[in-house]
Amino acid sequence: DQQVKQNSPSLSVQEGRISILNCDYTNSMFDYFLWYKKYPAEGPTFLISISSIKDKNEDGRFTVFLNKSAKHLSLHIVPSQPGDSAVYFCAASEDFNKFYFGSGTKLNVKP
Amino acid sequence: DGGITQSPKYLFRKEGQNVTLSCEQNLNHDAMYWYRQDPGQGLRLIYYSQIVNDFQKGDIAEGYSVSREKKESFPLTVTSAQKNPTAFYLCASSIYRINSPLHFGNGTRLTVT
Numbered sequence: 001d002q003q004v005k006q007n008s009p010s011l012s013v014q015e016g017r018i019s020i021l022n023c024d025y026t027n028s029m030f031d032y033f034l035w036y037k038k039y040p041a042e043g044p045t046f047l048i049s050i051s052s053i054k055d056k057n058e059d060g061r062f063t064v065f066l067n068k069s070a071k072h073l074s075l076h077i078v079p080s081q082p083g084d085s086a087v088y089f090c091a092a093s094e095d096f097n098k099f100y101f102g103s104g105t106k107l108n109v110k111p
Numbered sequence: 112d113g114g115i116t117q118s119p120k121y122l123f124r125k126e127g128q129n130v131t132l133s134c135e136q137n138l139n140h141d142a143m144y145w146y147r148q149d150p151g152q153g154l155r156l157i158y159y160s161q162i163v164n165d166f167q168k169g170d171i172a173e174g175y176s177v178s179r180e181k182k183e184s185f186p187l188t189v190t191s192a193q194k195n196p197t198a199f200y201l202c203a204s205s206i207y208r209i210n211s212p213l214h215f216g217n218g219t220r221l222t223v224t
Contacts, residue, residue: 006153032209032210034213041199041217042218043203043216043218044154044215049210096208098156098159098169099144099156099213101154102153103152
């Protein structure tokens with residue numbers, strides 16, 4: 001049973017607009033959440049993370065929001081750029097031990 | 112330049128043969144992990160190791176084996192018992208402390224025919 005879910009397999013956004021990628025989880029014991037970006041035939045690259053004691057974390061154009069009551073995580077990219085086109089994975093862990101990944105959302109940013 | 116090296120990038124084997132995938136890191140990380148990615152699916156955990164000479168099964172360990180004799184190295188053997196071995200295999204490492212992300216290698220694409 002998947003503990004981390006990304007229900008949108010793909011998302012298309014115009015350059016300069018906001019991209020919002022969503023992620024849901026079922027395990028209330030998760031205390032650390034991450035987003036990764038992945039290009040084909042490469043390993044995922046760490047983007048941004050958030051601990052369960054926060055509800056928002058920003059790093060440049062990337063902001064992660066955490067809604068613990070809804071068990072929901074989102075990644076906002078503003079403004080979106082064509083180079084952001086990739087597959088984005090959300091992940092979660094409990095006690096910085098095992099990390100569980102969603103199935104990914106393919107983002108296409110159109111010029 | 113620190114990082115995680117997986118070799119080879121592409122690997123082809125005949126069904127029934129065991130094959131070992133290499134993973135080396137020079138980040139001085141304590142923990143190392145093996146994940147498998149199949150098309151349209153997320154990354155699934157095969158094995159992980161938090162210290163040398165110790166490792167734990169992940170969610171899909173059947174048909175795989177690992178060793179952790181050195182801090183820098185965590186090789187994965189795909190045995191003939193693994194029913195669907197063709198996949199993209201990713202090795203990762205972390206500092207193994209609170210709020211530390213995984214860092215990934217560039218993966219090995221294994222094709223078994």
